[in-house]
Amino acid sequence: MKLICMGRNYAAHIHELANEKPDEPVVFIKPDSSILPKEQDFYIPEFSNEIHYEVEVLVKIKKVGKHIDEKFAHKYYDEIGLGIDFTARDLQSALKAKGLPWEKAKGFDGSAVIGNWFPIENFEDLSDINFSLLKNTEVVQKGNTSLMLWNIDALIAYVSRFFMLKKGDIIFTGTPAGVGKIKANDYLSGFIEDQEAFTVKIK
Numbered sequence: 001m002k003l004i005c006m007g008r009n010y011a012a013h014i015h016e017l018a019n020e021k022p023d024e025p026v027v028f029i030k031p032d033s034s035i036l037p038k039e040q041d042f043y044i045p046e047f048s049n050e051i052h053y054e055v056e057v058l059v060k061i062k063k064v065g066k067h068i069d070e071k072f073a074h075k076y077y078d079e080i081g082l083g084i085d086f087t088a089r090d091l092q093s094a095l096k097a098k099g100l101p102w103e104k105a106k107g108f109d110g111s112a113v114i115g116n117w118f119p120i121e122n123f124e125d126l127s128d129i130n131f132s133l134l135k136n137t138e139v140v141q142k143g144n145t146s147l148m149l150w151n152i153d154a155l156i157a158y159v160s161r162f163f164m165l166k167k168g169d170i171i172f173t174g175t176p177a178g179v180g181k182i183k184a185n186d187y188l189s190g191f192i193e194d195q196e197a198f199t200v201k202i203k
């Protein structure tokens, strides 16, 4: 399985990293080895001094599809969740400056936190879901899916033009503003509406 991730899908986050607003979704892939095993602590890797959290709404693909029409995209998922796209920002900035691919900064071991899954029937409107990330006791990121530049169905339609979606693939839909650095002993917890989706201890 693969993790298909969106960059720059929330205007306020594009602004905070001084990136340009894209004409099309920015897409990258994390390998399955990047998934942090459940209940496992996240260890800050030795190659970075600036690991950022990025909380994101996740979509679990339930069947194979390619070239999916946006109006049929809803048939490809029935669960959403919340996770973290850990990013070695220092490494990413250095690679970006050289025009090189970011994989090492985004796809390293443990960089993908995948929380609990929730049936979509639990939510009244998928384009109005509140979610947040707490670092220790402070709310550091707060988002709402209405602020996405491309919504879930549009993302599925877009990425399936390039990558065949398979059962179990997960889409990371991008992070809202408020990304920041973690340090040892931090404790992160993610909430989708008022339900806790994950907790991670930083080592």
Ligand code: ZN
Residues within 6 Å of the ligand: 005, 006, 007, 054, 056, 085, 172, 174, 175
């Ligand atoms: Zn991200």
